[in-house]
Amino acid sequence: LLNDCDGLGVKIKVDGVFGKDTDYAVRKLQKIGSIKVDGVVGPNTMKTLLFLPTRNKTIDEDEWKAVWGILYYEGGWDPGAVGYADQNDLGLAQVNRIAHPSVTIAQAFDPYWAIAFIINYLGNAGKYLGDDIRDQVASYNLGIGGAKQWIAAGRPDVWLPSWSTIERKPNEYIDRILGAYKL
Numbered sequence: 001l002l003n004d005c006d007g008l009g010v011k012i013k014v015d016g017v018f019g020k021d022t023d024y025a026v027r028k029l030q031k032i033g034s035i036k037v038d039g040v041v042g043p044n045t046m047k048t049l050l051f052l053p054t055r056n057k058t059i060d061e062d063e064w065k066a067v068w069g070i071l072y073y074e075g076g077w078d079p080g081a082v083g084y085a086d087q088n089d090l091g092l093a094q095v096n097r098i099a100h101p102s103v104t105i106a107q108a109f110d111p112y113w114a115i116a117f118i119i120n121y122l123g124n125a126g127k128y129l130g131d132d133i134r135d136q137v138a139s140y141n142l143g144i145g146g147a148k149q150w151i152a153a154g155r156p157d158v159w160l161p162s163w164s165t166i167e168r169k170p171n172e173y174i175d176r177i178l179g180a181y182k183l
Contacts, residue, residue, distance in 0.1 A: 043077035046111070062133040062178075067118050069177030070140060079111040093117050099143065137177050138170045 023039045030037040035044045075081040075092035083089025088097045090108035095117060097103055107113045118140075125136040128144050129151070139147035146161050150170055153159060160167050 046077040063122055065178050065181040066122055066133055066137050069180035070118050072180040073176055079109060134174045137174045141173050142168065142170060
């Protein structure tokens with residue numbers, strides 16, 4: 001099985017081993033992407049590998065800001081991330097497997113699936129909450145039902161959800177997510 005590394009002109013055998021050919025392909029991508037060439041697939045390389053090729057999808061700029069911020073703050077550009085506060089939050093998108101029981105562990109840790117999950121989630125939230133990207137982003141943290149309750153409460157800066165004993169700061173979360181976008 002061969003992979004052309006998304007047009008990099010490097011052919012490698014996909015074998016699950018980070019060998020010399022994979023190292024070469026990573027370094028070539030880093031050079032092309034004008035990022036530090038170190039052979040390490042860290043946050044900057046992950047952004048280049050995963051996010052930029054999906055940038056041509058047909059969603060608007062505000063939605064891209066939201067996707068970027070969620071990837072940055074929720075999963076830290078780490079496809080193997082496991083939640084600190086909740087071990088059920090997995091992968092780049094920090095998909096909570098209790099809230100989303102149909103999501104497999106393999107899906108949660110698949111970077112491309114995670115990006116599509118965020119895009120689809122925000123689109124679905126828009127069906128229930130309207131076109132306001134801030135409300136859609138709030139729902140990523142609160143759930144759609146929680147976002148509806150927060151909206152009905154007047155979108156307060158500090159809010160105690162009916163299902164929790166922990167106060168939330170939805171506006172701070174939204175600002176952090178939407179303010180993270182950098183290309």
